[in-house]
Amino acid sequence: MAKTRIEHVCTDCGAAHPKWAGQCNSCGQWNTLVEEVALADVANIGPATAPACSIADIDPLVSQPVTTGLGELDRVLGGGLVPGSVTLLGGEPGIGKSTLLLQLLAAWPGKALYVTAEESAQQVRLRAERLDAVRPDLWLQAETALPHILASIDDVNPNFVVIDSIQTVHDPSLGSPPGSVVQVRGCAQQLVNVAKRTGVPIVLVGHVTKDGSLAGPRVLEHIVDTVLAFEGERHHALRLLRATKHRFGPTNELGLFEMAGHGLIGVPDPSKLFLGDRRTGVPGSAIAPTIEGQRPLVVEVQALTTPAPPNVPARRTTQGIDNNRLALLLAVLQQRARIPVQTQDVYASTVGGVRLVEPGLDLAICLAIVSAITDRPLPPDLVAFGEIGLGGEVRQVSNAPRRLSEAARLGFKRVIAPRNSPGPEGESLRMLRVTTLPEALAAAGLTG
């Protein structure tokens, strides 16, 4: 390195700034800028991976996804891992990233290399025994220095590599400390080059930390082909896997797992899981047939309301539901349906630790709140879906037939739905079609 230039890099999004500032001017986060050696001075351009050639001469079959053996993961990836692709698996500490990947490595056909930069080989072996993942073709290396890792990839010659985690790997020639933006980006870039050159798929683990002490996965979004987010409530067994970026397929599929003693188990029938502990006849509970990707999920929404103390703003607390969405729905309930929610503290949540942002959930949230306020339970065989507009209208949402057939499959008999919604296929579900929120409340037996 002839000279090193210092710049200020955001640990959240990776944007470089010539001067220090309190706020990143790219992503708007506060206090995320740190001093680093400029990447331009340390990056080196390797040889071209392949010469230019006609697109007609390229064999598309080389990029067909390879099934991973984990059904829920394949679903999210649109079939499996594409040769030569680089996937980033992000998630909060302890959510189960290493567990998922060890199971993937165990199921992988052929020789696989697991680089553990965080745990000792003994720790991994212990976990592998618990997960029944011990097999001779699974190679293990406890190493943090990138040059050694690259050398082992050459030596072992695996057809699949996992790096756990990218934030703990470092390249001494890059200068910056491990976990810094320059290190994380520089190491990832070299691993991407290896994947493209050899056709070996690589998965990188990326920690999501709130305090900005490590460069976050967003720093790598542009470099990798696929970004997977592994989520869940720490105290629930349910884990959700979503693709937030995917160069080889759609990003809207949802994978569901349950954390058990011997590892993560796919959840093929999530609705059963969500409704498992449901108590009927209780005020404040409503059931909604929702859609995540192509997948119907029938979930319970719960609300609790208590009179707010005078002279303090009423509380609005949510779990699994967007806070702003709740605020909007409460305003509509107050103004368009004349339900006195302004003076109530409102708690609303989805059951089972699932986070939903789908507009089709709106109507069930409103029904649960009004059921809580009026202390009237909803009929046990009723579901409801629809988006609520600011005028109090109930709007159509996508995939109505899928929602209806899933509700029917689970034994529900009646559904409150937007007026123009397509009908159910069988006769088993009775449609209560509504145009406005007050009509929906009346159809549910909560008013009048």
Ligand SMILES: Nc1ncnc2c1ncn2[C@@H]1O[C@H](COP(=O)(O)OP(=O)(O)OP(=O)(O)O)[C@@H](O)[C@H]1O
């Ligand atoms: N013996 C065990 N029996 C059952 N579950 C376990 C056991 N040991 C660990 N777990 C579960 O596995 C989780 C940790 O999973 P894992 O180590 O894969 O997470 P991670 O995302 O890789 O975490 P980190 O960020 O620390 O690397 C724990 O939170 C716990 O739920």
Ligand SMILES: [Mg+2]
């Ligand atoms: Mg781990």
Ligand SMILES: [Zn+2]
């Ligand atoms: Zn930023």
